[in-house]
Amino acid sequence: MPAQTEHTVDPERLIGVLDQPLFQAAERVAARMGVKAYAIGGYVRDLLLGRPCKDIDIVTEGDGIAFAEAVAKELDAGHVHVFKNFGTAMFMLGDVQVEFVGARKESYSRNSRKPEVVPGTIRDDQERRDFTINALAISLNAEDRSALIDPFNGVHDLERGIIRTPLAPDVTFSDDPLRMLRAIRFATQLGFFIDAPTFKAIQRNAERLDIISAERIHTELNKIILAKVPSIGFKLLLDSGLLVRFFPEMIELLGAEEKHGIGHKDNFYHTLQVLDNVAEKSDDLWLRWAAILHDIAKPKTKRFEPGHGWTFHGHEDKGARMVPGIFRRMKLPLDEQMRFVKKMVLLHLRPIALTKDIVTDSAVRRLLFDAGDDIDALMILCQADITSKNEAKKKRYLANYEVVMEKLKEVEEKDRVRNFQPPITGEDIMQAFNIKPCKKIGDIKTVIKDAILDGKIHNDKAAAWPVMLEEGAKLGLTVVEGMEVPPISGSSEEVGSQES
Ligand code: ATP
Ligand code: MG
Numbered sequence: 493m494p495a496q497t498e499h500t501v502d503p504e505r506l507i508g509v510l511d512q513p514l515f516q517a518a519e520r521v522a523a524r525m526g527v528k529a530y531a532i533g534g535y536v537r538d539l540l541l542g543r544p545c546k547d548i549d550i551v552t553e554g555d556g557i558a559f560a561e562a563v564a565k566e567l568d569a570g571h572v573h574v575f576k577n578f579g580t581a582m583f584m585l586g587d588v589q590v591e592f593v594g595a596r597k598e599s600y601s602r603n604s605r606k607p608e609v610v611p612g613t614i615r616d617d618q619e620r621r622d623f624t625i626n627a628l629a630i631s632l633n634a635e636d637r638s639a640l641i642d643p644f645n646g647v648h649d650l651e652r653g654i655i656r657t658p659l660a661p662d663v664t665f666s667d668d669p670l671r672m673l674r675a676i677r678f679a680t681q682l683g684f685f686i687d688a689p690t691f692k693a694i695q696r697n698a699e700r701l702d703i704i705s706a707e708r709i710h711t712e713l714n715k716i717i718l719a720k721v722p723s724i725g726f727k728l729l730l731d732s733g734l735l736v737r738f739f740p741e742m743i744e745l746l747g748a749e750e751k752h753g754i755g756h757k758d759n760f761y762h763t764l765q766v767l768d769n770v771a772e773k774s775d776d777l778w779l780r781w782a783a784i785l786h787d788i789a790k791p792k793t794k795r796f797e798p799g800h801g802w803t804f805h806g807h808e809d810k811g812a813r814m815v816p817g818i819f820r821r822m823k824l825p826l827d828e829q830m831r832f833v834k835k836m837v838l839l840h841l842r843p844i845a846l847t848k849d850i851v852t853d854s855a856v857r858r859l860l861f862d863a864g865d866d867i868d869a870l871m872i873l874c875q876a877d878i879t880s881k882n883e884a885k886k887k888r889y890l891a892n893y894e895v896v897m898e899k900l901k902e903v904e905e906k907d908r909v910r911n912f913q914p915p916i917t918g919e920d921i922m923q924a925f926n927i928k929p930c931k932k933i934g935d936i937k938t939v940i941k942d943a944i945l946d947g948k949i950h951n952d953k954a955a956a957w958p959v960m961l962e963e964g965a966k967l968g969l970t971v972v973e974g975m976e977v978p979p980i981s982g983s984s985e986e987v988g989s990q991e992s
Pocket of ligand 1: 532534623626671
């Protein structure tokens with residue numbers, strides 16, 4: 493855990509901020525309506541920490557919706573979105589989202605899971621927040637304007653970097669078990685330490701996460717994954733007993749077996765290392781997901797082969813096939829993001845395999861063809877996957893990785909296979925042999941594509957034409973007279989670029 497004294501909390505940061513029109517309008521409306529209003533929660537926390545914050549929460553000891561509408565009117569703000577069921581309302585102020593709620597008391601009945609919400613005081617509202625650092629409020633009222641209302645020593649916890657619940661942790665967590673996941677999310681994002689009694693309560697209550705929807709879980713999980721060092725969160729998820737509740741496949745990666753004195757690496761910690769490595773290079777959530785899932789099928793494909801050691805044959809293929817099931821269960825998107833992750837998992841060994849061998853042009857060309865526009869992402873994953881503890885081995889792989897990168901550039905410039913367009917179309921083939929659509933056309937196209945990818949010919953019409961004729965002849969097709977040479981139209985420019 494990072495040093496706990498790193499976090500400087502500067503109350504000076506509050507001064508000036510409260511002069512902004514939003515807070516002045518809130519103060520006027522509060523005075524007029526005879527209610528109290530406060531800025532509260534994440535906004536105050538981030539303000540004190542000097543972190544950027546894009547949403548502001550305002551709580552009033554009164555009707556939150558009516559309050560929001562009055563403030564919006566004062567500011568000439570746009571449309572107010574009202575969520576009657578939740579008693580909340582929000583509007584946008586530039587790119588800042590401002591949310592209003594009436595202070596409330598809340599208690600969940602264990603049986604119904606439905607919270608009973610009744611109006612309350614600011615103190616009640618602060619008590620039902622998740623952590624002391626998220627329960628801080630600033631007064632927007634004339635009599636104690638800009639006073640920090642901190643009944644649970646949240647500022648102290650901010651300074652020390654501590655995540656702690658305002659009430660007894662068992663109470664806070666059983667009211668809303670998602671808060672256990674949020675504790676880990678904040679610890680990961682902020683580099684904070686979860687207070688021991690709070691962490692023990694998470695371990696005790698971990699099973700209660702089962703009542704939380706997959707959507708709420710993946711929202712927090714994705715925030716952990718997007719943190720600067722996501723492994724911090726996954727280690728806490730593991731130790732707390734939360735991870736197994738919603739991601740058992742990852743738990744399976746844990747452990748290193750040994751047979752006849754031969755071990756294999758612990759794939760859980762290897763995966764976390766790869767994830768952190770990717771996180772250093774890319775903020776793409778889905779590439780980070782690919783890192784998490786790249787070895788997910790290793791436990792299912794693990795074999796000990798005498799004389800050879802541990803193998804995980806086909807784990808990339810099986811892993812790719814596990815992706816949809818995992819995404820579906822977690823209610824993650826099932827369209828192009830999922831297809832991207834699947835593709836990354838399937839291809840993740842390809843560049844690595846190249847770095848182990850002599851790198852041939854045709855292997856590089858095939859890789860480019862299969863990865864297409866995702867080649868850069870795949871290469872990030874590939875480099876991140878080089879985690880060998882053997883420094884010499886690691887150095888060799890990394891050097892080869894550079895060779896592959898060079899080759900990729902060279903081959904792409906020469907052969908343009910990244911977004912492969914067949915140089916000869918089905919239409920060309922039908923005309924050349926005077927045939928109707930049939931399977932032979934596809935066969936000829938495949939032979940041409942393979943010839944290009946294998947480096948036998950260049951990717952252009954003039955080079956591919958003889959291959960088409962030869963393959964056609966093999967298939968018993970006769971060429972139309974005058975078609976023995978490629979048609980001039982559309983091919984002149986390609987012929988010109990053939991010399992390389
Ligand atoms: P961020 O916006 O960076 O995700 P945040 O702390 O602002 O962090 P939000 O989810 O926006 O988190 O919630 C705003 C505030 O609402 C929190 O700071 C906290 O006070 C309160 N809050 C949110 N979710 C919960 C919850 N499940 N239980 C209790 N309080 C919560
Ligand atoms: Mg927020």
